[in-house]
Amino acid sequence: MELQLTDQDFQKLSDFVYQKAGINLHDGKKDLLRARLAKYLRNTDFTSIKEFYQALLNDRTGEYTVPFLDCISTNLTYFFREPQHFDFLRETVIPTFLEKASTNNGARLEIWSAGCSSGEEPYSIAITLLQGISYHGRPPVHILATDISTRMLSHAARGIYPAEKLGAIPSDLKRRYFKRGKNKWEGFFKVKPVLQEVVTFKRFNLMEPFPSSFSFDVIFCRNVMIYFDKQVQEKIVNKFWRVIKSGGYLFIGHSESLTGIDHPFKYVKPSTYQKST
Numbered sequence: 001m002e003l004q005l006t007d008q009d010f011q012k013l014s015d016f017v018y019q020k021a022g023i024n025l026h027d028g029k030k031d032l033l034r035a036r037l038a039k040y041l042r043n044t045d046f047t048s049i050k051e052f053y054q055a056l057l058n059d060r061t062g063e064y065t066v067p068f069l070d071c072i073s074t075n076l077t078y079f080f081r082e083p084q085h086f087d088f089l090r091e092t093v094i095p096t097f098l099e100k101a102s103t104n105n106g107a108r109l110e111i112w113s114a115g116c117s118s119g120e121e122p123y124s125i126a127i128t129l130l131q132g133i134s135y136h137g138r139p140p141v142h143i144l145a146t147d148i149s150t151r152m153l154s155h156a157a158r159g160i161y162p163a164e165k166l167g168a169i170p171s172d173l174k175r176r177y178f179k180r181g182k183n184k185w186e187g188f189f190k191v192k193p194v195l196q197e198v199v200t201f202k203r204f205n206l207m208e209p210f211p212s213s214f215s216f217d218v219i220f221c222r223n224v225m226i227y228f229d230k231q232v233q234e235k236i237v238n239k240f241w242r243v244i245k246s247g248g249y250l251f252i253g254h255s256e257s258l259t260g261i262d263h264p265f266k267y268v269k270p271s272t273y274q275k276s277t
């Protein structure tokens with residue numbers, strides 16, 4: 001069916017998205033919303049936007065909300081995107097951790113990839129950490145990788161990528177951390193268990209309260225807040241502050257900025273902030 005999306009429908013749906021996910025769908029996104037919604041609704045029994053909107057309002061289980069938010073999220077990502085953050089992990093975060101670990105045997109480096117999309121970011125973090133920290137038995141690192149999109153998370157957890165997505169990974173690291181696919185998987189690579197074992201994928205909406213168990217040395221929240229307005233960004237950045245350990249870091253995307261929002265982080269360099277000790 002040709003989907004009729006009136007200005008009023010668009011307004012209601014974008015208000016819903018803003019309330020639930022903090023994402024600002026400005027007018028320029030109307031065609032995108034119409035296209036993605038048409039695709040989603042084709043596989044459902046809904047016969048109109050109004051009927052679907054009513055179901056969203058009554059949705060207590062997330063049955064409609066989760067796939068709806070899935071279809072409006074923008075998921076572009078790639079391995080070792082914005083390499084300065086991986087250099088910073090190698091040159092600053094890992095040495096500080098190793099110094100701490102030398103006096104505290106049980107120390108573990110805890111990193112959160114918030115808005116991890118299809119997994120390239122958390123796997124790039126995992127490679128950097130495993131390359132920089134020598135260990136016996138279990139590696140002393142853990143990466144929590146979360147996203148609002150269940151579709152992206154299942155892709156991420158499967159860890160299978162077409163060869164052209166691995167272009168930024170040097171061939172020795174590719175051999176060490178990826179397995180080449182055979183037969184019907186020719187042209188694809190799968191991440192090896194050593195990487196998968198240090199990453200936990202979980203659906204988490206950044207608009208929700210953060211669990212009290214959250215505590216991280218570093219948070220990557222890159223190219224996510226660009227979809228939020230300043231008010232939502234301010235709330236989330238201040239929530240990050242509460243779950244970063246003293247001396248820990250927040251990385252944001254290079255095209256993002258915390259200018260104009262009230263927060264207690266210390267500016268270290270572009271897109272890098274610290275919770276000072």
Ligand SMILES: C[S@@+](CC[C@H](N)C(=O)[O-])C[C@H]1O[C@@H](n2cnc3c(N)ncnc32)[C@H](O)[C@@H]1O
Nearest residue numbers: 021073076077115117147148149205206222223
């Ligand atoms: C463009 S991707 C960024 C991926 C990766 N961080 C990077 O920089 O390459 C943005 C991701 O943020 C997620 N996202 C958007 N709103 C969110 C929210 N409220 N809670 C959690 N994730 C959200 C989207 O689903 C999407 O996968």
